[in-house]
Amino acid sequence: MRVYVPLTLSGLAAAHGAGELGPGPLTAYAVTPGLREWYVSDDIEELEYAALNRAAAASLRLIAALPDEPRRRVVVAFDVPDGDALGDPGQGPDAASVGEVRIASAVPLAKAAAVHVDADDAEKDVTAAAAALGAADLGDDDAQFTVDGAEDHELLWFGVQEIPQLLG
DSSP states (O other): OEOOOEEOHHHHHHHHTEEOOSOOOOEEEEEOOHHHHHHHHOHHHHHHHHHHHHHHHHHHHHHEEEEEEOSOOEEEEEEEEGEEEOOOOOSSOOOGGEEEEESOOOOGGGGEEEEEEGGGGGGHHHHHHHHHHHHHTTHHHHHHHHHHHHHHOOEEOOOOHHHHHHHO
């Protein structure tokens, strides 16, 4: 199962230094029955893209909680055995938990399939989205529009060997 772990740049730096993401449990996003129902598609690539976007939204929440964090979303993709990802732990009325899984233990960073990070030009929109997130959660349509502006930026794909350059 491909899982997408939301991080921040400082979280990626810590994982790079430790050689692993952890300790567990780790929150990640994957193609779960709940995500399939929510997204209504049978195309696995579309579903994985939806899971990646769910993780990017979770990364934005991490960034919003850390005022000194660089304003670039980070998601690390891993392939884990199906039994290692416990699906939809928060399934229920909270749409933010769709596709959410838990991984019980640390995952070696060397096993990552890819690292997805915002380009430099997304920083302004991610900064605005992080600032607007609280108001958007309370139903402010203008704030939601600002949050959606960050989602308009595609995360770039990087190999694990490129992490040192990302951390610069």
